[in-house]
Amino acid sequence: MTVESLEANYGIAGSFDANDISEYYLDPVALGYEHIIDFDHDFIGKDALRDKVENPDRTRVSFIWNDEDVIDIYASLFEPGESHKYLELPNPTVAGPVAHYDQIEKDGDPVGILKEFGYLYPERAMIGVGVIDVELAEPGTEVTIIHGQEQSPRPSVERHVNTEVRATVQPSPLHKNRG
Template identity: 35%
Template sequence: MLLRLADDEFLFTAGSGDWLLWQLNQGTWDAAVRDISPDRFIFGIQGPTSIHVLETVLADSLREVRFNRSRSATLGGVHVQILRAGISAELGYEVHGPADAADKIWRLIRDAGAPFGLRQLGIRAQPVQHIEAGIATNGLDYFPSSAITPGAAWQFRRGGVEGSFVPTNGFADYFRKPVELGWHVRGDFTHDFLGKDALLADRTAGDPPRVLAGLVWNSEDVAALLAAGLSDGPLPEPMELPRVAGPAFDTVLVRGRPVGVATGRTLSPTLRKTISLATIARQHSVVGTEVTVVWGRPGTPQREVRAVVAPLPFRPDNRRVDVTTLPTT
């Protein structure tokens, strides 16, 4: 996220600022950068009643803040920034503020949210919601090309990639074009930026050979994997629940032939199903197509799990709901 705080002041938030810092040192820029990570907190408040929670604790309206926009506010006498960003596919907000006031702000939001059923969830809930929302996540469902530069973010250097997929073209097999993720239609392209010509070419090139789709994994096959440790026979790799913390890429087959790669496999407590994303050949992306996912790294007792192509998102996307039509508390 890039928030504009003033004409010449911006706040960049991401998994790390490594690539931004590296790029800034590659040229002559009329800019200065400072890492303020230790000085700031970010709290996420997500869900249909998130606006009611924040309007209650702020004693102010947030109806004018559109999706992916922000404004400043005062909460408990502390200056904060309120960003509307629905990472859960629901209406949602982020509250940014000074670290020394984090505990105070946390308690104020928690107490204001109690009448609205606010629950405190950990970081493991966020990536589950991303898959339910059909959102491909940087470093989990694909890797950016910056991952092979000296400025690669720390999270891309922490270890290997799990799963059954074996790259044939090196690390580039983990890259994804915006057109493959359905992102090529975004932006107005009225300014110059790195990669503009390539994106414009993809816009006019017609349908891409592979696209992003959803997969619903067969529950009987998943249950057999989870119960493998309670029976005789070779032990497949365990299936971490609700999902593995890092990147995992699994080969997708149709009639024994590779047609794509599944990522983000997660148990959805909302859908009561095991789901994932898949970058898959267009001709096999039709909803209802039966595929097979290869579970387990090469050299382990691999299993084949049946799956069916599903539409994305897995549940309704309410991020851009018109809050001016919602009732007030």
């Protein structure tokens, strides 16, 4: 990898603010890929990965955003005072290569990361995908997404304040067999 490579110039966006770069790394088990892991050969990290499969700490889920909170985000754009981070429909777009990380909280404690989000018309809802602590992955669990990036160094990000968005945990993928 060189300083000109895509990876070296990738930006990080969102409300999640880690103290160490390793906190942004997600393992294949948290991403929901354990069903394609093949342990029938030797590879570096095999024992650690097997331990993750047997004792996962986070898992991939969908987050259904609260409609009222999404409407409040848009309303803030037309009202005096501070606005919330703009949501583009159907999917947010960004200038340049950027990885998105919004913090997920339960009762004020960090419990996960929102990685992608967008409007899904068949559901008539804003939906996100991310990872959450295994014990909170039960469908229907209520969590809070901290949406925004108040101190963004990127000039393409409008001034805004972070906002709390209520969300409900659902499976990921949301629908396994949509016909």
